[in-house]
Amino acid sequence: MQLQKAQRHQVKLRLGLSGASGFGKSYSALLLAYGITEDWTKIAVIDTENNSASLYSHLGNFNVVSLSEPYSPERYIQAIRLCEKEKQEVIIIDSISHEWQGKGGCLHLHEQLGGKFSDWASLTPRHQSFIDAILSSNCHIITTVRKKMDYSMDRDSNGKTRVIKHGLKDITRDGFSYELTVDFELINENHMAKATKDRTGLFMDKPEIIITESVGKMLVQWCNQGISIEEAKLEIAECKSIEGLRLLYQKYSGLRKELNDTILNRRLEIENLKSVVVEQNEIIHPNKISQNGINR
Template identity: 65%
Template sequence: MKLHKAQRNQVKLRLGLSGASGFGKTYSALILAYGITDDWSKIAIIDTENGSASLYSHLGGYNVLTLTEPYTPERYIQAIETCELSNIEVIIIDSITHEWNGKGGCLEIHESLGGRFSDWAKVSPRHQTFIDKILNSSCHIITTVRRKIDYSLDVNSNGKTQVIKHGTKEVTREGFEYELTVNFELINDKHLVKTSKDRTGLFSESPEFIISTQTGKKLIEWCNSGISIEDVKLEIKQAESLEDLKVIYEKYPSLKKSTHPLIMERKNELENIHSQVLSKEEVIQPIKTEENGISNKQ
C-alpha cells in the first residue's frame, strides 16, 4: 500500500443517452459519435431497435450490426468484440435495455430459472460481465437506454391544454449510470437534453441543450487531455536498461496495471540482448587469446 500523486490519464469515453421512445436517442448518439471521431466509417451501431439505426443512413457511411433476440449478455459482448476487431473507434449500443428487459435478457433468464431471489446468483455475474465489457472496451462507447413513459396534462403558452410525454425511470439494472463518464437524459421529442451525471465538468452548469457535433468535440478534447498510454508504450519500447524500466513503472503509478505486461515484455527483450552480447564475448575472448598465443610464438 503506497501513496502516489494523482495523475490525469487519457481515457475512453463511456457515455449514456436515455429517454422515452421518439425522443431522439439514436439520432443524438450518431451526432455525438461523429463529433468524437469526425469520421463516419469509424462509427458502429449495434442495433436492437428493429432497424432504426438505418433510418439515419443519409448522415454518413457509419456501420450497423443488427442484434436480434435472444438478447443475452453474451450476445451483446460478442457484438462489441466484433466491432472492436473491425478497428471501430466509437461503438453505439442502441439499446442496452434489451439486455435487461428484452427477449432472452436478464429478467427473462432469471424467470426461467425459477424467479427466486437466490437465482440472481446465476444471472448477476452474467450481467456484470456485460457491464465490465463496456467499461474495459478499447473503443469509446455510447449506450442508449429506454425510459418508462409517463404523461401529464400541461397548459401551453396559448392557454391550451395538451398531453405531454415524459421519460421516467431507465429500463436497465439500477446503478448503471454511476459507471458512466457522462449521462444525458433526453427530456422531450425536441431532442432537448439535461445532464444527470458528468465526470468531465463540461456540462454540470449547462442549461438544457440539443446535442451537436460540438458536444462530441468537447468530450474528445477532454478525453485526450491527460497522459497518453501510447506515449508511455513508446517510452517503454525505447528503454535501454532494467533501471530505465523501473523508472517508467514508478513514474506512472495510475497506469501500472496497463503497463506491467509491456514492462515485462521489454525486460525479457533486454535480458535476451544482454545474453546474446555475453555469448559473443565468450566466443571472441578465446579467439583473442589464441591470436595472442600465435603472436607470442612468432
C-alpha cells in the same frame, strides 16, 4: 500503498443517452459520435432496435452490427470485440436495455433459472463482464437506454394506499450511470437534453441543450487533455528491463487498469529475450556460465 500527485490522463469517453421512445436517442448518439471522430466510417452502431439505425444512413457512411435475440451479455461482448477488431473509433450500443430486460437478457435468464435471489450469483458476473467490456474498450462508447415510468404503492397519513409516480427509470441494472463520463437524459420530443451525471463539468447544472456534433467536439477536446495512453504504451514497448517496467507502473499509476495487460506482455517479452540470450551464450561459451547466469 503510497501518496502520489494527482495526474490528468487522456481517457476514452463513456457516454450515456437515456430517454423515452421517440425522444431521439439514436439520432443524438450518431451526432455525438461524429463530433468525436469527424469520420463516419469510424463509427459503428450495435443495433438492437430492428435496424432502426439504418434509418439515419443519410447522415453518413457509418457501420452497423445488427444484434437480435437472444440478448445475452456474451453476445453484446462479442459485438463490441468485433467493432474493436475492425478499428472503429466510436461504438454506439443502441440500446443496452435489451441486455437487461430483453429476451435472453439478464432478467429473462434469471426467470429461466427459477427466479430465486440466489440465482443472481451466476448471472451477476455475466452482467459485470458486459460492463467491464464497455469500460475497458479502447474505443469511445456511447450507450442508449430506454426509460419507463416508475411507480410505487405507498400509504398516506390516513393509512390509505395510493400510487406514487417517481418519474422515468432507466431499463438497465441500477448503478450503470455511475460508470459514465457524462449521462445525458433526453427530456422531450424536441431532443432537449440535460446532464444527470457529468465528470467533465461542461454540462452539469447548465440549461438543457440539443445534442449536436459540437457537443461531441467539446467532449473529445476535454478527454484529450493530459497524459496520452498511447504515449504510455509506446514508452512501455521501448522499455528494456523489468526494473524499468516497475518505474513505469508507478509513473502511470492512474492508468494501471488500462496499462496492466500491456505491462505484463512486455515483461514476458523481456523475460523471454533474456532466456534466449542465456541459451545462446551457453552454446557459444559454455565455460563462462556460472550458477547465477552469465559471468561478466
